[in-house]
Amino acid sequence: MKALVKHRAEPGLWLMDVPEPETGPGDVLIRVLRTGICGTDLHIRSWDGWARQAVATPRVLGHEFVGEVASVGADVRDVAVGDLVSGEGHLVCGTCRNCLAGRRHVCRATVGLGVGRDGAFAEYVALPASNVWVHRTRVDLDVAAIFDPFGNAVHTALTFPVVGEDVLITGAGPIGVMATAVARHAGARNVVVTDVSGPRLDLARKAGATLTVNVAHTGIGEAQRELGLREGFDVGMEMSGRPEALRDMVANMTHGGRIALLGLPAEEFAVDWSRIVTSMITVKGIYGREMFETWYAMTVLLEGGLDLSPVITGSYSYRDFEAAFDEAATARSGKIILDWTA
Template identity: 45%
Template structure:
């Protein structure tokens, strides 16, 4: 397909972005071209938009960013057999080498040579995006495009919560951004006896309630450790899902987890965090997990199953919709913390 398309471009190494006309991407024999119907804003996109330390060290403008989307295949390469023109799709955003020890042993989500769309190569804040066919995830045509577009971040929440058993256990979700709020829904759906959500933002704590949190804690007005002691008879929580990246909150997570418990960390602190390894990890005998991406494609199957069954309804945390040209409104809401998930429609 030839011609131009509208896209949100990171034009230079400075804060902000621009809506520009750029060429519609061409595809190789192993790729597909997707018409983007819905694309959601991720915290990573906000980092790039704001041009913080992480983005300055990672991305190389000018390029099209964005990595969460749903759309329809409109063109495919001659070697593509797993999807057809007209299929509704989303995408695993990690493009991996397929040859390293991790890829060859079922751990492709931690491939050392991973490229991420919208970070290391052009992304989906556009009318069209080109991607390897092997990264496609076929969606049920009945699945609304906005819901389908949040499967990728939903998968991060699923991976974090289900990296161990949660049935009958107490789960703390620290940080109620969109992924944290979705993690609340996953923990509740998968049988957690209590799901305690922590944040400083009342708007997002309210979303956590709607997603099934049994208790919400504003850490600016309540002592998280005192609340946990009260709710768990002094034993601490069984599982901590750390989504905030804040050093104080992260330390509270290690202190509130029970002996022999689990701390799964999805957040990305912008600077090194000091942890009391001796007392909060070793002597407590806990398991600490770093969570990156989604297991390919086990997590996608879990995501699809949870959505199809209705056990998790992500619609309450999709709070805003904007046309692509009003992207700045969406980014401003994300920065202010006055939203759940923001979906853009090209």
Template identity: 40%
Template sequence: MKAILKEKAGPGFIMKDIAKPEKLGPRDVLIKVRRASICGTDIHIYRWDEWSQSRIKPPLIVGHEMAGEVVAVGEAVTRVKIGDLVSAETHIPCEHCIQCQTGRMHVCKNLEILGVDRNGVFAEYTVVPETVLWKFSPEIPLDFASVMEPFGNAIHTSLVTDLTGKKVLITGAGPIGLMAIQVARASGASLVITSEVNEDRLKMAEENGADYVINPMKQNLIETVYSITEDGVDILLEMSGNRKALIDGLECVTMGGEVSLLGIFGGSIDINLDSLVIMKGITMYGITGRRMFDTWKVADELLKSKKVDLSKVVTHVIPFEKWESGFELMLNKKCGKVVLNFDE
């Protein structure tokens, strides 16, 4: 089978022919990959940045967002059968730690990540444990099913609190931020403001339903938000991982507001907790992954009912063998979500 690998330490990937997986454990499932999408984690590994160097052990098949078809199952598998169309949770839990036993598998103490700690899905076939598989509704197109994992990030970040009738600021309009705009709208937010420095993505934010878009390189974010809202926003969804975006975003939150953090900052940051959080009575949530499988159920319903339209986020669908052009789009940030089509 063809697969995209981080074959050795250093920047870049390679596509090559490798052996198709044959041996399945009792609870393993062999998936024929139909679609796979490129995410920020794949870009980190492609660039071979400091995080990748400390985490990735080549050779490794990369990629972790996918939709595919079950073609073989282990002897103890009961949740899926041959022919089922599935997407996969990328957080692979141990199922034994206290977090797993108390409904928090997404923060398993012994968590492995698909395409990071074990072979991923940028291959014609992949093997995953049945624990992480989600049988998505047949009404959902494969292109959209392949991005249910990052869509779940947008849902978890947005819906950790009640957005009904709330004024929301989203800092960062990458693909997950764009998805969060639609989630906020579908969840009854009264106002959605989006902050982003990339003009192409600001335009996409408007297309995805933002009421106001702000480029903080051209406008003062704090002054602009208060001119729109008078008292600030009720909710901040931080998607950028940018220190100034976080600090300015906290300044924009009204007294007693709420903050949901998804962006990764890449190290420690210095903020005035006294004035920005404690004295304002702000509630903060740290978000990682998706709740298994509460978030997936919400994602399925939003897509099935077409309350969220991911055609405004999935901007490119390209053949698997032209994967290099997909990475070029992602590296240049000239796209929303890029999906690799294995059927072409």
């Protein structure tokens, strides 16, 4: 089968013929239809410091996908051949304290699909049935392909109650844009989104942002004044991993405000912890999705009319992966889809 492989420990990706994945009695073999390009995939392509530590070559990349079940193992009961499915890309041990308590999203032994084991940038991918999400209701294939990052957005946006609250989102990348749509759909009063990319701020406005702020030119405090917010923001969602973004967020939160952190910083940086303490601000880290409560919430949100179409800005045949990755690496694009049927 064809697959996108990190074949050597150097920058680049290779489209290669590789064997179809082997499956066991509890596994599902999936014919891939669409995949989404993630920031993780960009890191692996460029072979930066994180990628060199996290990935052993050769490795088939990819963890955002939708496909059709081609076969199931003898022990699989709730997934059938022909089902349209996406997959939870965090494979957990099932035996640690958190897994046994039903908190699989905080398993210490998590292995990432397309990072620690071969992934979905291929004509076929294999997953344990326990990691397969069957789409029981109709869903657009491109949207189904990005359920993984959509789940990050939903997990972040719904970590704290947002009904009637004033929300600040720093970082208008694809997940920040999706979180904007979720927060508005879930009842936030105002959603302010910051970035330094004009095109991405345009996407945030299409997704429902009340106000967007290009922080290269305008401060968050000015946005507060424009909206008449006298005490600051109630809920913050940090999506950029940028030190200045978190510092600005902390400085503009109300007393008792709550911050959900999804953006991964490239290095350690200082934060005004005195402000966090004296303002009694709650800070919570978010990694991935709750299994499978977040997936259920995603499906219900889409059934309720949530529109993710603004975040999808490009689609390519997998054969044109170089152009697709180049576009995904810009500061202008939303989610880029690879079509494995074209």
